Amino acid sequence: MNHNIFNSLQDISLPAGGKAKFYSLPALETAGLGKISRLPVSIRIVLESVLRNCDGDKITDAHVKRLADWKPNAARMDEIPFVVSRIVLQDFTGVPLLVDLAAMRSVAQRMGKDPKLIEPLVPVDLVVDHSVQVDHYGDKQALEINMEIEFRRNNERYQFIKWGMQAFNTFKVVPPGIGIVHQVNLEYLAHGVHMKDGVAYPDTLVGTDSHTTMINGIGVVGWGVGGIEAEAGMLGQPVYFLTPDVVGVNLTGRLPAGVTATDLVLTITEMLRKANVVGKFVEFFGEGTASLTVPDRATIANMSPEYGATMGFFPVDDATIGYFRDTGRSEEEIAAFQSYFKAQNLYGVPRKGDIDYTRELELDLGTVAPSLAGPRRPQDRIEIGNVKSRFVELFAKPVTGGGYGKDTAGLDQRYPVRNCVEKDIHGETGIAGAGPDNGGTGDVSSQPGSARKQAEMGNNLQPGSARNLTEMVSNRPILNMEEAPQCISNGPFDLGNGDVLIAAITSCTNTSNPSVLLAAGLLAKKAVEKGLAVKRHIKTSLAPGSRVVTEYLTATGLLPYLEKLGFNLAGYGCTTCIGNSGPLSEPIEEAVVTNDLVCAAVLSGNRNFEARIHPNIRANFLASPPLVVAYAIAGTMLKDLTNEPLGLGEGEKPVWLKDVWPSDDEVRALIKFAADGETFRRLYSNLTQNQLLWNNVPSVSGQIYSWPKSTYIAEPPFFQDFSMQPSQPGGIQDARALAIFGDSLTTDHISPAGSIKETSPAGKYLLANGVSRMNFNSYGARRGNHEVMMRGTFANVRIKNLMIPGSEGGITLHQPDGQQMSIYDAAMKYIADGVSTVVFGGEEYGTGSSRDWAAKGTQLLGVKAVIAKSFERIHRSNLVGMGVLPLQFKENDSVQSLGIKGNEQFDLLGLRDIRPQQSVSLVIRGADGSRREVDLLCRIDTGIEVDYYMHGGILPYVLRHLMTK
Template sequence: MTESKNSFNAKSQLKVGEKSYDYFALSAVPGMEKLPYSLKVLGENLLRTEDGANITREHIEAIAGWDPSAEPSVEIQFTPARVLMQDFTGVPCVVDLATMREAVSALGGNPEDVNPLNPAEMVIDHSVIVEAFGHSDSLEKNVAIEYQRNEERYQFLRWGSKAFSNFRVVPPGTGIVHQVNIENLARVVFDNEGLAYPDTCIGTDSHTTMENGLGILGWGVGGIEAEAAMLGQPVSMLIPRVVGFKLTGSIPAGVTATDVVLTITEMLREHGVVQKFVEFYGSGVKEVPLANRATIGNMSPEFGSTCAMFPIDEQTTKYLELTGRSQEQIALVEAYAKAQGMWLDADTPEAEYSEYLELDLGDVVPSIAGPKRPQDRILLSESKQQFRKDLPTYCDAPVCEDDSPQAVRMEAEGETDVADESYEAHQYNATREGHGETAALTPKGRASTPVTVTSQNGGEFTLDHGMVAIASITSCTNTSNPSVMVGAGLIARNAVAKGLKSKPWVKTICAPGSQVVDGYYRRADLWKDLEALGFYLSGFGCTTCIGNSGPLPAEVSRAINEHDLTATAVLSGNRNFEGRISPDVKMNYLASPILVIAYAIAGTMDFDFETQPLGQDQDGNDVFLKDIWPSTEQIEETINSCITREMYEEDYKDVFKGDETWQNLPTPEGSTFAWDESSTYIRKAPYFDGMTMDPDPVADIKGARVLCKLGDSVTTDHISPASSIKPGTPAAQYLDANGVSPEDYNSLGSRRGNHEVMMRGTFANIRLQNQLVDVAGGYTLDFTKEDAPQSFIFDACENYKAAGTPLVVLGGKEYGTGSSRDWAAKGTLLLGVKAVIAESFERIHRSNLIGMGVMPLQFPAGESHESLGLTGHETFDITGIEELNDGVTPKTVKVVAHKEDGSTVEFDAVVRIDTPGEASYYRNGGILHYVLRNMARG
């Protein structure tokens, strides 16, 4: 670590027990004491890394004198203490680092210089796919398939863990990256050879913000920025506005942490917090357990903020104690936080914030979110009504007007649906006897296409729109939280005691976030109840939330696709974007693990838990959700009796070791990687091919064609999906040509180490709505051909490259929302896109575009491609970019769109290169090129 200039004489000593630490005291700088917690962390970061060039005394004074009401204008360089990765985004990071070793050598530098300078840790958690479910051997089968499909990737990662210093890998089957982070990897306060400072961490997954619940400042970045940070490049940012979110009251009985976070997500997304910090304060904070704080922090990308911070307090140290941290570490965390004014207690004065929101936790009610965005919260009491409102968007079937006993008879509008009693009784008996069930009772008043299906075991059931095809306990957001995980086990126990079962068409998945969950489920004897409802242990990983839910049973999938049924998924996750969860499922809903169980029993989203029974008990009495919902006291008693410090210590004592399969993987040797040109998983990245020491001047864009014309809220899932590879698509064609059979396609996420696959998968989401064509999916118009026929996007791009035609993408609001997916920017570049013009950008994707040398431009305020009359058939000239060669970042550039009739549309687009650092990256063709050239120069 470079020695700080220490202009303020801030370096001091802190004695904790018998040990003394150096630290940089915020009290040495007037004004620091008044800052919000998150800015104090930034202030310490600048004090400790002050070098007189990139980080100066003026920068420190700027943050100490922060004006809450001002718009961000001062650029600072934030140096994170460590980098966290998961394998989907981590594999391309390691590919790039391996490629950089060769590139820096070609430029005359030392390849051994390409090493992480700060700790970089990867958790393999994104690769397990739920192929097997509902059986006691599901875990073993899924793990075996995972290793079979990903052997090349895992060998490569084992090579990386040996070849690069400061790089460690947590093997598959351990848990979800963010849960492993807060339970084990997170330091909260670092001890670096006697120097104490806050643990700060950026990650290659947007939900890195889960650590904000522990008081750790960090957020998700693209793999591009993460690689640069690993190599010592600070993160360029503007001192942000900080939104103060006041919490009061306490969570009422029957309400879960998931309900709280969905409420907060809706409030903050509506308020607008993109590029802002959010910080929680108020009397209610102390009432929020650490696991709930982590759940809230996790959802920061869903409400759009950079981070969602909680301060350090007794809840923090209590959690560190529970999860097996050493007494010395816990003492350091408390002493350091108190010395720096970062400790929250009853006497802590409230900081001043830029903006304010407030929530009384007592006002939160049970909720779900969907059918396609995390912020679209629905009151559970209104979920059936909202489902029926949303269904016509996804379904063309006629509204059922049947009044037969097989129909749900509707009372006067606004009153309760009442099912025919004799039919319900028949259905109950059929369930008991195994003769058949129905997903929807041909409900009058909504679209209905009942389809009778014969299952593999010979039983029959009827499927209809709204059927729950997947019910999955999954994702980092909730599987780290004992209250909702234990609650799920207890509702299962209560349901089984009443004789209830999951519907036979529901794919039931349980993928805990760490092995500790398995431990406390065993101690509480909850597995037998979950398994009775089909929720067997499926794997330790993201599974459904990342799109790895695996195939549905063949007969269910066939019925959905042949009859165009609108199937739904209910998952305890954080992402429900279109096309993400399953290619067979159109509507996706986020819910607590407890409600996942309830919906598996209901079997349909067309269900009102308040008025409709889930079934009948052994005596024929109706059983409602309220009858099986576990009490807060039951949940807390189970947690207190079954979760111990020793469980965490045991599960994490050899966290980097892995099982025998991992240890016995053949691993390549050497400091540079031996690329296999026949590999379909790991290929040398092309970004540095032909690179010279001096970058070419940046150029204006002439004669560009529109590749895609897109609407609002286009996500990085739309741009670079992580889900399954559809047969017949360019990615599948490439794999076919390389001898890969369809059952071994794996997912696009797992093949991110191969640019050939990923280029073909860019803009290939099956739900992408490119307004140039009338079909959903990865299609566009190919203007290199006469009459501009419809074509696969990749095929058209190949023709544009051959013709020397640059490309642009037109977008709407919140372009690039969602995961911090570096391939959304990498693929955009490799397809030949030079600029993206949108109404607004999400923070990470805008940064990633610049990091790959793609220009992000914004339509003038109040304008859009629609208001300007752009059809996408125009050719575009963009001038003014060349000013960057003179060291000037233009505020706007001139865009001229030439229409087919000879007329033009002209406007000044706002250049979204927001900092001088970003301008340097763009001039170099990308952030990695910038770092590489500096490295080669020594």
């Protein structure tokens, strides 16, 4: 900082008095570097970082000139070194990142270097939000029981996180029970403008969750990266990427009455997926954009991974400033934020014609209709009136065509569920989790959480508040995890295809948005008043993104009505959407599996990939929170909610969706309860105060981790036999196909985050190490142990290896003997025999979460290259970061066109002197002696990625760089 190239270092007056320096973008236009004022806003913010961090070494004035000269439709060959202001982590991805940092310190110590060389150089915030699971639901104890189970399951992980807090100076932690990383980021971590060494600069970041993009809703440039890239950024490396295309989306008009932000984002997701914005910046502009609230903008930005974009960016304007004020930021901070963006000519939403975009798309908000998306992908939008017919269509459609391949006669069949009575959490015989809520009796107004009860309890004892939770847990008998409730009904009922088994108001997408949460509460209130209920066997849950949500649902008196329908507070974190939906009762699981039922989940999340929500629920639909409540009441996807009643209310009278749907005016009247700055300041003022569970986790001291024996945390093998001189990679000869996959293979398929099956390689490993089935936890929680994760790679129960047509699950054929075995076992056999392997894929290989273990596990299984039709952005980068070659078929070539079966041998030629995006020859040698050769595109895209690959990955590269310094 404090250089002055292009005379760009200028003074800015601060509203609170005094002055600061800033790197002026208008000054670059004055200096003749181009028409900066017509660049997309997001490009200008990246340009500021390049300008400010220009050091003549990693970042030069040539980088500044090239980006300042960005052209809408130029060839994208220039590499941008982007230095971010900070980094955010969630715990599933943050723990393995911390494991790698700890391993680097161990390497440094063994080599006689100062371990403190390994230290984050930018601020890092880890939010523990992915570990809570919906084990208990449907009553007032759900939150406390789920959190206690969470802490018992994750004690070893949390001890390790606490070690990281004291070992690294710039590593901060938001403990469990506070909220989802993206909402905490919006409400608390984001500052708009930073100040360092007297220089003001905008907030920018990368995060280890795909949905880091939610922060784009308040004008912050940031996106999701794998933990591998995030580590490099933490340790001083810029985030490198190719100059992007920027697609401008002109929003016009206004949303119709009764249409939610969720309906809008599902429409945008469908539209932009069709427009192929993969790997591009998307920037929203126009009068319709300016009319959206910041929570609505954040909802759209959140789902940019679902429409494939690197970002879904919204500029800063008066609405952004208002949001900062509503969320309790200081007036001094707000004034500096506004002044800085005005000085940079970055303030306000551009109108049509103001900016030069690569291309422009347009959406009239008035055309948006109530919708769901599913049953397998977020972009598969269905208008609400077509949900029933679409389900019926897919039910009968062949599996090869994306359907379920069933006889439609099965839609009318019902199957009895075995009855059970089991001890509840206190050891008393009865219905586990039963109570006056969710189908019982009782005065709603007197339940905990009601406005009346709230007044009696006092302002500091809201349901779910830190103090209240601490008192409840400390005054309750210790939970034996083996007694976690499994049965939910002591009365007979039956199941059929299309039945809803999970209904969850969950995930970051919508739980930052008061309009849809208040709408859900209002719908619940009207439904309860009309005598509607939710069947007890449907697993209902409310998992908000922050404690603020339950504050305003309580203040408006709506929480008791949600509770009455079973939507009790189950946790503050990413639950159902990440696969932490928890178990269904054993009799229900038995009925579903035995009868091969296609049952459904409805959730207000952003991901619904196969086996993600629950391994045995095969149809998963994304919907707005009020529609989640509505479908919970309906109980089935085989009901057209536009032409059939939700259910029968008092006096057996039919109640229709329109009878309970809240008006826009009703929602607007309550929004003020969600915009109380004092509430935000109070809840975020001290994150550990009265957090008994977290504060009681033992802390481990020392700068070097001792690596005690654990099935959660283990020293990874990435630095075994580490030396300062990298070995040079060469060609790949006589390789075998470990697996062949089709289109849209997600990182959920490659590296599951959900439950661990006993019969899987990971399950067998845990059992062999004395872990009971009850304590398996999830793949996500065990990402700090490579032994579990490499066994979980390609082990998803719904993954389809085309080497074995019609199969599901992580199996393959070992060659040349053709023996069928798990992919893990085959990989270990190949490694033992010194045989290299490759993996083949189709379009959009690696779509989904920014899951570094999808690349780490691939590398540990001995895979040298992944050859696919196309790659999703983050996973491609992660593969390079782990020293695995991403190679892309050219033109119309594919596994199918080349007739690859999996019994061939493969050579990869032309890898001696790698250049970005060069051609590589694939030689295919058939079992019959045939030989073919085709050209592939090497998807090592940039010069720095060549360096990473030549060093065996980004982590060895960074470690050698740090220890050389």
